[in-house]
Amino acid sequence: MQPMTLRRDPAPSRMSYRMQRLWLTPAFRIFLRHGLPLLVVMGFFGIYLSSPVRRADVVAGYQSIRHAVEHRPEFMVSMMSIHGASTPLADAIRSMLDISFPISSFDLDLKAMRAKIEALDVVASANLQVVAGGVLQVTITQRSAAFVWRTRDGLELIDATGHRVASITSREATPNLPLIAGLGADKAAAEAQAIFAAAGPLAPRIRGLVRVGDRRWNVVLDRDQEILLPEQDPVAALERVIAVDQAQALFAHDITVVDMRLPNRLTLRLSDAAFAARQHALGLDMAAKKAGAQKP
Amino acid sequence: MTELYQSQRAMRNMRRAAMQRGVIAILDIGTFKIACLVLRFDGPSQLTDRDAVGPMAGQSSFRVIGAATTRSRGVRFGEIHTMPETERAVRTAVQAAQKMANVRVDHVIACFSGARPRSYGLVGEHHLQERMVTEQDVARVLAACDMPDIGRDREVLHAHPVNFALDHRSGLGDPRGQAGNKLSCDMHMLTVDALVVQSLLHCINRCDLEVAGLASSAYVSGIASLVEDEQELGAACIDLGGGATGLSIFIKKHMIYADSVRLGGDHITSDISKGLQIPLAVAERIKTRHGGVHATGMDDREMIDIGGDSGDWDKDRRQVSRAELIGIMRPRVEEILEEAHARLEAAGFDHLPSQQIVLTGGGSQLLGLDGLAAKILGQRVRLGRPLRIQGLPQAATGPAFSSAVGLCLFAAHPQDEWWDFEMPADRYPARSFKRAVKWFKDNW
Missing domain, CATH: 3.10.20 (Ubiquitin-like (UB roll))
Incomplete structure (x- = not known):
């Protein structure tokens, strides 16, 4: 029936009892699962990398691999x-x-x-x-050059946005580019482009544009004629001048300056000879005055 | 007295800490088996309507998440007599329960059946300074109970305030806030052998566990196996254990008497072993499989192989009839029940309004016991099984586990004991800071 041998003691030893209790401690389990692997890995790298020779080896190895790949x-x-x-x-x-x-x-x-x-x-x-x-x-x-810009230092090519393209020594190289001059002319290159585009029938006569006081344009025509454009809306002013010219052949007359600086008033300046002739015709010149004065 | 108060208070605090952590183990150290259950608390419960001065120890609902039982070793009459053996058995039970629960438990509440419990009824009186009963007055009346001479090396295990009386109104559950002149209280005190308790505490401490409470197994098995109306109307619980039989009498949901008879199932086993000349293990097996207390004509013909492996053919082929077995067992069972009856008689159980007796414990599974008990103890005897609690494995729901289950209830819903109340201010040690604070509180 019952074997008479001593039965195995089912009781856990004090050690195994304590171990089991330790295993059931949450903090210990967390440490074992996360802390210990981290410590081992960190410890391994720490010990391995503590020697400068091994550190240099690691860097050199990395560099050589990188070099080999890059130079494929x-x-x-x-x-x-x-x-x-x-x-x-x-x-x-x-x-x-x-x-x-x-x-x-x-x-x-x-x-x-x-x-x-x-x-x-x-x-x-x-x-x-x-x-x-x-x-x-x-x-x-x-960049394509749009203007020749004459400055005090020489001629420069600029593009439509006013950015410098190159310097040139003479105009002969680029005879078909329009000329602009004056301080700040490059910054207003876009405006200059518009003015040139609006020139229409006057275009063959335009010698260039001059920027005055870095705020407005003068259109210089041949035969020493000039159009003074206003600061605001110069293209509209130029178009008005052209309209007047086409209606009344303005520039065929002996005038030197068409002043549009006051936009609602077109002012003309006659050449000296024309002025004298006009004074004379009106009997307002000095000789006529003198004669009139002498005449009772 | 103060020392005991402090140590019991420390245990209560420990229990509160364990509740905070949510896990506590209960340990029933019996003569035949050691049971360990691991409880998980789910926060405070709604069960606050206890019939006492009101719950002061903090209560909670719980669930059993680990259970283990192991054969007890080194325990006799519910007392430890070979500590290393008992320690190993406790370790086995605790380890298995921890493994099942998969948590580590640090706090245990333990119960034991031995240590010669002795009951005392104390009466205290206190004249109220104001006409309203305050918590301080309750503490004073408890402290005013005259301490009987409990003898050397005895310690108080339980001290329940059972009844409060205000002037001539008796039977108050909670006197606080009521008006009167004289407050008196009845207290039931249970004392046990201090040395036995000490060795038990030492044994548990050696297992790296902290004791969060101690209880008498007679008390806790009464809690578990008496139904509510029995506890209310008065009933006795007889816990037939392996080495000792615990008795407890309850009325108005309070234990008013507890005792233990130092006889139990192990004595029946040893009688069988001696009578039939067989080893104890075989005797135990025969007792549980074929045992009984009423012999009938059929039992003469039912032969039981009792065997053996002595090598002697005649000895190993022995057979015994069941009637013979019953003839061996019955006198011992009768002796136990008669002894229990004598104790109940001495305690004045026959003056109680209700004479209900509930038999529980492993020994109550003996076939025909209720019939025999009815002859000796009176007609109102029933076999009790413990309450059902959540999560308890099926194997641990039998009457043998009534003290373990009662201990769970004790852990979750302890009745107020003397040390749950505040200490009266004038009992504090002299020059105590608390005393000064108390004086300020009382006078300003």
Whole structure:
């Protein structure tokens, strides 16, 4: 029936009892689950990295892997092709960037290169991209000169927004560009463009525009005639002058200045000879006066 | 007296801390088995209408989340006699219950059946200074109870204020706020052997547990197995344990008497073992499978193999009839019941309005016991099973677990004891800061 051997004691030993109670302690479990692995990992790295030699090894290993990847043939750039630039500009860009091919595309700082190219006055915008086959493609949009700006220092080409394009030595190089002059003329280039566009029948006669006091334009015509445009709405004023000219052949008369500075009043200045002739005709000149005075 | 008050108060505080944490273990250290239940508290309950001075110990609803039972070792007559053995058994039970609950418990409430409990009824009187009964007055009247000579090495285990009387109105549950001149109270005090309790506390402390309360198993099994009207009208609970039989008498939902008979199921087993010349383990098995107290003609023909492995064919093939077995068991059962009856008689149980007796405990599962008990104890005997509590495994719902279940109820809804009330201001140790504060409060 009953075996007479000593039965195994089912009671837990004091140690295992305490261990079980420890295991059932929430703080201990949390520590074991999160704290201990963290400590072990941190301890391992801490001990491993405490030696400077091993630290340097790690850095060197990382660098060599990075170098190997970056210098794979897939990432190498072997040439640069420039589109949309004139030959001298392309040469200038090449010498400015000064890249020694072949080079890894990771070493190319396209943003900086683009900023550098766009710093050139003649370049409106640049687009750089590394295309298949290891080619660095630079697409340039050049600024087109819209005006010749005569300053005290010389002649400069500016585009329609007033940005400088290049300096020139004489007007012969660009005979068909309109001329503007005066301080601040470049900043008002857009206005100048509008005035030139509105010139219409007067266009062949316009020699250029002069910016006066950095606030308004004078239209200089040949035969020493001038139109003084107002600050506000110069195009409308010019159109009125043209209308008057077409109706009454204004500029065929011997006048030097058409003054539109007061927009609702067109003022003319006659040449000296015409003025004298008019005075004479009206009997208001000095000789007539004298004669009149002498005559009783 | 003050020392006991402090230590019981410390236990109450411990219990409150355990409730705060939400987990507490209860430990029924019996002679035959040690049961450990882990309770989880779910916050304060709605059960506040107790018939006492009002709940002061804090109450809560609970759920059993871990339960374990193990064979008790090193316990005799409900007292520890081999501490390392008992400690191992307690560890086994606690570990298994913790494993089932999957929480760690630090606080236990324990009960035990031995330690020679002795009941005292105390009476205290106090003349009220103001005409209204305050909490201080309740404390004073409790402190005014004349302390009997409980003997050396005895300690107070329970001290329930059972009844308050104001002038000539008796039977007050809660005298606070009522007007009167003289407040008197009846207190039931249960004392036990201090050394037995001390060794029990030491044993629990050796298991890294803190004691959050102690109870007499007679008291807690009464709580668990007497139904509410029995507790109200008066009834006795007889807890037939392994090594000791606990008696408790309840009336008006208060225990008024408790005692224990140092006889139990283990004595029946040892009688069988001696009478049939078989090992104790076999005797226990035969007792539980074939035991009974009424022999019939059928039992003469029912033969039980009692076996053995001595190697002697004749000895190992022995058989015994069930009538013989009953013949061995019955005198002992009768002795136990008669002893219990004598104790109840001595306590004046026959003067109680209701003579209900409830048998519970593992020994009450003996077949035919209710018939025998009715002959000895009177006609109103029934077998009691403990209350059903939430989460208790099916295996732990039998009458053997009535003290464990009662201990759960005791843990969750303790009745007010003397130490739940404030100490009267003049009983504080001299030069106490509290006393000064009290003086200020009373006089300003």
